[in-house]
Amino acid sequence: xxxxxxxxxxxxxxxxxxxxxxxxxxxxxxxxxxxxxxxxxxxxxxxxxxxxxxxxxxxxxxxxxxxxxxxxxxxxxxxxxxxxxxxxxxxxxxxxxxxxxxxxxxxxxxxxxxxxxxxxxxxxxxxxxxxxxxxxxxxxxxxxxxxxxxxxxxxxxxxxxxxxxxxxxxxxxxxxxxxxxxxxxxxxxxxxxxxxxxxxxxxxxxxxxxxxxxxxxxxxxxxxxxxxxxxxxxxxxxxxxxxxxxxxxxxxxxxxxxxxxxxxxxxxxxxxxxxxxxxxxxxxxxxxxxxxxxxxxxxxxxxxxxxxxxxxxxxxxxxxxxxxxxxxxxxxxxxxxxxxxxxxxxxxxxxxxxxxxxxxxxxxxxx
Amino acid sequence: xxxxxxxxxxxxxxxxxxxxxxxxxxxxxxxxxxxxxxxxxxxxxxxxxxxxxxxxxxxxxxxxxxxxxxxxxxxxxxxxxxxxxxxxxxxxxxxxxxxxxxxxxxxxxxxxxxxxxxxxxxxxxxxxxxxxxxxxxxxxxxxxxxxxxxxxxxxxxxxxxxxxxxxxxxxxxxxxxxxxxxxxxxxxxxxxxxxxxxxxxxxxxxxxxxxxxxxxxxxxxxxxxxxxxxxxxxxxxxxxxxxxxxxxxxxxxxxxxxxxxxxxxxxxxxxxxxxxxxxxxxxxxxxxxxxxxxxxxxxxxxxxxxxxxxxxxxxxxxxxxxxxxxxxxxxxxxxxxxxxxxxxxxxxxxxxxxxxxxx
Numbered sequence: 153x154x155x156x157x158x159x160x161x162x163x164x165x166x167x168x169x170x171x172x173x174x175x176x177x178x179x180x181x182x183x184x185x186x187x188x189x190x191x192x193x194x195x196x197x198x199x200x201x202x203x204x205x206x207x208x209x210x211x212x213x214x215x216x217x218x219x220x221x222x223x224x225x226x227x228x229x230x231x232x233x234x235x236x237x238x239x240x241x242x243x244x245x246x247x248x249x250x251x252x253x254x255x256x257x258x259x260x261x262x263x264x265x266x267x268x269x270x271x272x273x274x275x276x277x278x279x280x281x282x283x284x285x286x287x288x289x290x291x292x293x294x295x296x297x298x299x300x301x302x303x304x305x306x307x308x309x310x311x312x313x314x315x316x317x318x319x320x321x322x323x324x325x326x327x328x329x330x331x332x333x334x335x336x337x338x339x340x341x342x343x344x345x346x347x348x349x350x351x352x353x354x355x356x357x358x359x360x361x362x363x364x365x366x367x368x369x370x371x372x373x374x375x376x377x378x379x380x381x382x383x384x385x386x387x388x389x390x391x392x393x394x395x396x397x398x399x400x401x402x403x404x405x406x407x408x409x410x411x412x413x414x415x416x417x418x419x420x421x422x423x424x425x426x427x428x429x430x431x432x433x434x435x436x437x438x439x440x441x442x443x444x445x446x447x448x449x450x451x452x453x454x455x456x457x458x459x460x461x462x463x464x465x466x467x468x469x470x471x472x473x474x475x476x477x478x479x480x481x482x483x484x485x486x487x488x489x490x491x492x493x494x495x496x497x498x499x500x501x502x503x504x505x506x507x508x509x510x511x512x513x514x515x516x517x518x519x
Numbered sequence: 520x521x522x523x524x525x526x527x528x529x530x531x532x533x534x535x536x537x538x539x540x541x542x543x544x545x546x547x548x549x550x551x552x553x554x555x556x557x558x559x560x561x562x563x564x565x566x567x568x569x570x571x572x573x574x575x576x577x578x579x580x581x582x583x584x585x586x587x588x589x590x591x592x593x594x595x596x597x598x599x600x601x602x603x604x605x606x607x608x609x610x611x612x613x614x615x616x617x618x619x620x621x622x623x624x625x626x627x628x629x630x631x632x633x634x635x636x637x638x639x640x641x642x643x644x645x646x647x648x649x650x651x652x653x654x655x656x657x658x659x660x661x662x663x664x665x666x667x668x669x670x671x672x673x674x675x676x677x678x679x680x681x682x683x684x685x686x687x688x689x690x691x692x693x694x695x696x697x698x699x700x701x702x703x704x705x706x707x708x709x710x711x712x713x714x715x716x717x718x719x720x721x722x723x724x725x726x727x728x729x730x731x732x733x734x735x736x737x738x739x740x741x742x743x744x745x746x747x748x749x750x751x752x753x754x755x756x757x758x759x760x761x762x763x764x765x766x767x768x769x770x771x772x773x774x775x776x777x778x779x780x781x782x783x784x785x786x787x788x789x790x791x792x793x794x795x796x797x798x799x800x801x802x803x804x805x806x807x808x809x810x811x812x813x814x815x816x817x818x819x820x821x822x823x824x825x826x827x828x829x830x831x832x833x834x835x836x837x838x839x840x841x842x843x844x845x846x847x848x849x850x851x852x853x854x855x856x857x858x859x860x861x862x863x864x865x866x867x868x869x870x871x872x873x874x875x876x877x878x
Contacts, residue, residue, distance in 0.1 A: 180635035252784065279630070283777055339760045488688030 185212050189225070189247040195294035196234060196271045197260035203271065204260075205229050205237035206295035211247060226298045234274040251280040257287050258350065260294035264364055264371035289347040289364035291374070297352055340496040341483035342367060342476055342503055346383065349374065365477045372477045382468030385427045385461055386411045386480050392434070395456060402436035402453060405519075406461075413485055416509060421493055423482065423508045427465060431457050431516040441518065450516055458512045465510055476500045524657035525726045530664065532734040534803060535715065537663050539742030540670055541800040542622025543615075543711045545793075546849070548750040548768045550707040554700030556759030557690045560747050562701055566708030569860060570739045573715045576864045578732040581722045583871045589719045590814035596870040602815065604866050608716065609811035611859070613828065614852060615714055616804035617835035618845075620644050623797040625842055626767050630786050641836040644801070649829030651802035652809060653822075656724050659806060663799045669792040674749065677769070680776030680785065681756045690754035710853035713860050715739070719867070720807040766842070805832055 193208040209225045229240030242249050254275070263271045275281050290297060344367040351361045362376040375383075384391060388410040395402045409428040416424040431454060440449050472479055483503060487494045495502065538544075547566075551559040584592045590605035624640045632640065651659065695701055718735055725731040753772045754762060765771045769789075776785040809828045818824055839845045 180639070181632045279774065283775055485688055488691035491692040491694065 183248075183250065187247055188212070188250040189245050190253050191249055191251045192253065193256040193258065193298060194254060194275070195258040195260065195290075195298050196263050197294050198262035198266040198271070199293075202230050202232060203234050203237050203263075204293075204295050205234055205241065206298040207238075207241050207249070208298050209245065209249065228295060228299060234271055238274060251275070251278055254280050254282075254285055257281070257285060258294040258297060259287065259289050259347065259364075261291050261371075263294070264289055264347075264366065267369050268366050268371075269369040287347045288350040288360075289366075289371075290350045290352070297350075297358075339484075340499060341481075341487060341494075342478040342500040343481055343484060344372060344472075344477035344479045346375075346380075346479055365475065365479060367475075367477050373471075373475045375471070378464060379468050379471060382461075382464035382466075383479060384408050385429070385465045385468075386425070393457070393460075395453060400436050400439060403434045404453065404457065405432040405434050406430075406457065407432060413480075413482060415490065415493075418493060421502075421506065423486075423506060425465075425508055425510050427461060427510060427512045429457075429461070429512075429514045431514050433516070433518045437518055450518075454514060454516045458514055461512055462510055469508060469510075473504045473506070476504055478503050482506075524655055524724065526657055526660045526721075526724050527726050528731050528734040530660035531721055531725060531731060532738045533663050533667055534660055534721065535718070535735050535738035536742050537666060537670070537796060538714050538717065538800055538803075539739070539746065540796050541714070542619045542626075542797055543714065543849075544742075544746060545767065545769050546622060547707060547711050547746065548753065548762075549766050550704045551750065552754060552759065552762050552768070553704070554697035554763070555695050555704070556693075556762075557751060557754050558693045558695045559701060559704050560750055561695075562704035562708050563743055563747060564708075565705035566710075566712035567739065567743050569709040570712040570715050570743075571736070572864060573713070573718060573860075574732050574735050574739070576868055577718045577722060577735070580719065580867055580871045581725075581728045581731065584722065586723060588723055588810065588814040590811045591817075592723075593867075593870060594815075596873055600866065601870065604863065604870075605811060605815050607859070607863065608719070609808050609815065611713075611716060612720070612804050612808035612811060613831060613835070615717075616648070616801050616808060616832050617839075618849060618852070619797060619804060620648060620801040620832065621836045621839050621845055623794060623801075624836060625845060626770060627790055627794070630770060631790055638837055641833055644798070645829050645833035645836065647798055648802040648805050648832065649826055651798060652806040652829075653825055656721075656803070656806055656810075659799060659803050663803075666795050666799055669795055673773075673789060673792050674745075676778075676785070677773050677776060677789075678752060680778065681772060684756045684775060685752070687755050689756070689758040690751055706853045706857060707849075709860065710849070710856045712739075713856050714804075716860075716863070717804065717807050720810060801832075805829060808832075 189209040189211050191207050191209055195206040195208075197204040197206075206226055206228045209227060211223050211225055213223060225246075227241045227245055229237035229244075231237040231240060238249075257272070257275065259268060259271065272281065344365050346363045347366055348360050349362040349364055351359050353359065362374060363380055364374055365372045381391060385408050388408050390408065391406045393404050393406060395404060407430040409430075411428065412426040414424045414426070416422040433450075433453065440446055469480075478484075478499070483494060483496075483499045487496060487499075547563075551562055553559065587595075590601075590608065593601035593605045595601065621641075624637065624644060628635065628637060628640060651662070715735070722728060722731065750768065753768050756772060756775065757765075757768075762768060762771075770786050773786050773789040778785060805828065809825045812824060812828060813819065813821065816824070839848060
């Protein structure tokens with residue numbers, strides 16, 4: 153039996169072996185799950201000219217399939233940039249930090265007032281902000297949510313994630329929020345993004361209430377849920393409303409469509425906004441549905457919803473004009489289709505004085 | 520080498536179409552939209568004009584050249600000028616191979632393999648392309664036909680996955696804001712389309728030289744249309760303002776795609792498909808360079824010569840240390856091309872004319 157290969161065969165085999173080694177190039181970047189600390193939430197604050205970052209990490213164990221509180225670590229870092237804080241955390245972390253599964257980015261009051269763009273720059277460059285990554289705003293320290301009330305946070309972050317997923321299903325515009333940040337960045341059109349406001353109530357309960365308005369990378373205003381209700385009439389979304397009525401409590405689902413902007417007159421510039429929605433009566437109709445008054449009740453519900461909607465949207469619009477926050481992206485719309493009517497550098501002033509006529513067009517159905 | 524093989528015009532059509540999907544063409548949107556947004560897409564016209572010139576002169580050459588390799592034919596017209604022209608062409612093909620393959624190495628390392636040493640990636644790519652191009656043009660053309668499906672799949676997934684983010688007003692208004700950058704975009708566009716100089720190497724392999732230019736023109740037309748539509752779509756999803764600083768726009772767009780709840784890192788899939796495209800086109804340029812050098816030194820299917828060229832591609836890739844150097848090299852070559860292209864095309868036309876006069 154011949155054990156030794158021919159010279160010519162060696163010439164073919166050796167390069168083949170070298171090539172085989174080279175094709176294992178992916179091994180340099182192999183990721184073993186039990187050698188990773190998976191970052192799920194990042195909370196960013198800015199205080200005394202320093203960034204403070206808290207990172208919630210899942211440390212998977214090889215012998216357990218489920219994640220318990222033992223697998224959840226919260227690590228913090230302080231530095232002059234988010235990158236520096238992340239480096240600090242990486243040096244102290246027991247495993248390699250894996251940011252690709254980041255679900256939530258919680259921005260504290262300080263960062264919102266300082267510069268959101270600078271705070272997010274590191275995450276953007278690392279390509280870890282994806283469509284499923286949610287931005288949240290919190291009044292006060294964001295890091296405290298993860299560190300001080302750790303037990304609560306560990307439990308509720310999963311809950312928060314589900315809450316946000318639900319919001320994403322209901323509000324049409326929320327899934328483009330990270331992308332919208334780029335779009336609104338310093339284009340002179342006062343474009344403003346709406347970041348859901350996270351409220352920690354007496355260290356017991358986490359909930360979403362209202363939003364933070366961020367314009368040109370900094371906080372412009374905090375708004376409440378009524379403001380949001382008006383806002384959803386322009387961007388679309390669904391909302392459940394209870395209407396007290398002489399026939400009992402009637403619950404309706406408002407399926408709001410994206411509003412239609414039109415130019416009513418060019419000189420002076422006047423815009424017409426047509427709000428559109430389908431009103432679905434979900435419950436509270438048993439007592440009158442088959443009666444002779446059904447038509448009258450339905451008409452009354454429709455009128456009431458329309459009146460409320462107009463009131464909300466007018467309030468929302470007036471506040472936006474007062475704050476100089478074009479959350480409706482009206483400037484972008486006008487600049488795109490009628491650039492001659494918009495002076496990009498003077499749009500905030502133009503927007504603040506812009507007369508807008510609202511019209512509403514709804515249809516109603518019983519589910 | 521595979522120069523003796525004949526390929527159909529349909530295969531040439533797909534090769535030219537695929538050239539327009541290679542790394543340099545995917546870098547082009549960055550130069551186009553920078554500073555001028557959607558209006559910058561107009562600079563593609565300069566490249567298309569250059570492409571038409573190349574195709575028409577290629578057609579003139581094809582009609583008056585005998586059935587022999589491009590460089591061999593050049594040398595037959597005028598030994599000295601022909602040799603220098605042939606050498607310059609070979610060098611140009613080599614540079615294109617280096618740039619196209621490096622563009623993939625750069626994007627792959629940034630997106631997928633940050634810890635893998637660049638030299639290893641360059642070695643793998645150079646070895647693979649060396650091996651693929653050794654199979655000859657016919658094998659490359661067949662492989663390329665298979666890759667077309669992956670392009671269509673990739674575009675469909677990218678568009679379907681981001682359709683909910685499509686807002687035409689993001690890409691409007693179409694206004695030229697920076698004429699200097701418009702001119703720069705036009706220079707880069709000419710440079711990208713100058714990759715069609717490979718058509719001269721393809722002519723001898725064409726089964727029907729009389730109609731080949733029509734197929735190439737059709738491929739350029741479809742490729743340009745797809746480039747414009749693709750970039751305009753990316754602008755409508757990501758916005759004119761946000762794309763000013765994004766180098767690899769297609770990857771940025773694909774990153775927005777989420778397939779279900781689990782597969783969200785779709786760029787990995789994209790990179791695999793892109794690898795197939797880049798390898799085929801990189802191999803084609805390596806084949807052009809190798810085939811040209813073979814004709815220059817009057818050798819046939821010399822493995823040392825072929826692997827020597829592949830080694831040069833590897834060294835060229837490793838010499839480019841980072842993206843900044845890559846962009847600088849690309850910018851220099853784009854400016855050089857503005858002079859190189861008319862001179863080379865002029866020389867080819869003159870040499871073809873001499874042949875015609877002799878006839």
